[in-house]
Amino acid sequence: MPTATRIKRFSILDRVSHLFLMLTFLIQAATGFSRTFYATNWGKKLSYLFGGYENTLVVHKWVGALMIAGFLIHSIYLLTRIQWRSPGKSIFGPDSLVPNFQDIKHLGQRILWFFGLGSPPKLERWSYWEKFDYWAVYWGLPLLAITGLMAIYPLATSQILPGWSLNVAVLLHRAEAILAVAYIFIVHFFIGHLRPTSFPMNEAMFTGSMDLEEAIEEKPAWVQRLKDEGKLEIVQGNPPARWYRVLYFIFGYAVVIFGVYLLINGIIYSRYVALH
């Protein structure tokens, strides 16, 4: 796999953010599920991992606070990424994750390609499904944060909003959590691991770089743009060290196995608890 010509895809900050999100998301999923399913044996066992029913909530709250901090830091980072001299260009440009009309076109082309009715779309740096991944987290996180904070501070909430909004907040928190867990543990894991081009694992998020040939195949428009701008040489990255590869393979698969374990048990035990 490691070849000489590699192209840089994720900065160190991107990768650290992703690692942070992996860990916090998994802890939140596990603690949240253990409390939701506490009436079942599985939920009880899961809560022992975090020191019981009460402690699980403490962990959930603190990790939630970490996630909120991460979200705020990331939002500030986003603001610094906008080139304020020409904000329109940097917000809607090809290096941005903001969806544009090109994505709709790509989706249409790709659906035709699925059925052998055309060539695959010439994707730019971020494909529409990658953008969806990003924005799913970016709107889900504040929703979970706000509803979570409402549940932590019910008295303060009832000063601003009617008390019955807590019923709605708890419902939304749970529903959004289920949505996020289902999406990440099914769709995101499939794209990152099971998809033939990424099987057994899409390593770009850990190495920060990807094979140039793979990039030409996957994101032809991006590579072409870099060539035209003469930036292709600049973004060359190094192949990952062997020990590092072993490490992230073990870590990545541990996360996948634990995530799928949570998902499957969640589905099995969902009939024993009232989910709303």
Add this chain to the structure above:
Amino acid sequence: MAQLIGIKRWLLLAGAVVLGTILLVPEKAPAQEEVTSAIRRYKQYEVSTGYYEEYEARPQRQRPFIEIPGVRRGVFPYSPTSASVRVRTRLSDSHLGIKFYNRRRCEDCHVTETRDIHTTRANLTCRQCHGGEPIASLEHYYSPMNPIRRHAYVCAKCHEGASASYASYVVHEPSAGSSLARTSFPVLYYAYWFMLVLLVGTMAFFIPHSLLVGLRELFTKKRITNNADSDAH
């Protein structure tokens, strides 16, 4: 003499009837006697808290944005007297006239009410919030559960500092997707269906999408490698 015997006979008969009545009528259960008198109960409240003054019983100002699902207040609340005839929400004893009431358990009738978070997670019993007999209707003017004082008399027992708004949290919330929720708690109902449609929609799009990507790449990949092999030869 015959007259006297007749009177004696009547007296005996009357005595037997009285005795029989006393024996046949069931004796009062002392435990019930303690609580069944609504007057005595509210007297106790009055002794401990003083007479109910108007400022105590009504919220000082109406907050237009803070309302309680299922409770109609404001410009045209319906008449308390007619309501108490029609529904059980304004009685001093909400279970008045229910047969074999003292032989029944709360969950015999209120099944879903035992499945909320307060009961299943915090292990609360019904009586810890609803109190002993007689359990007054929620809308009864002197009921501790009346929304005008529920926060102070019930919620604040555990949730220190609970306000009237806080007490509008629906402890026994209807099943969020049900038609009952649609009428009694529409915000919850629409939030539920919005999230469900979002979940089903996202999955219905992305699962087939991912599978098709997988299938297509599986076959395209093969062709590319074959080409590469043939090029190499």
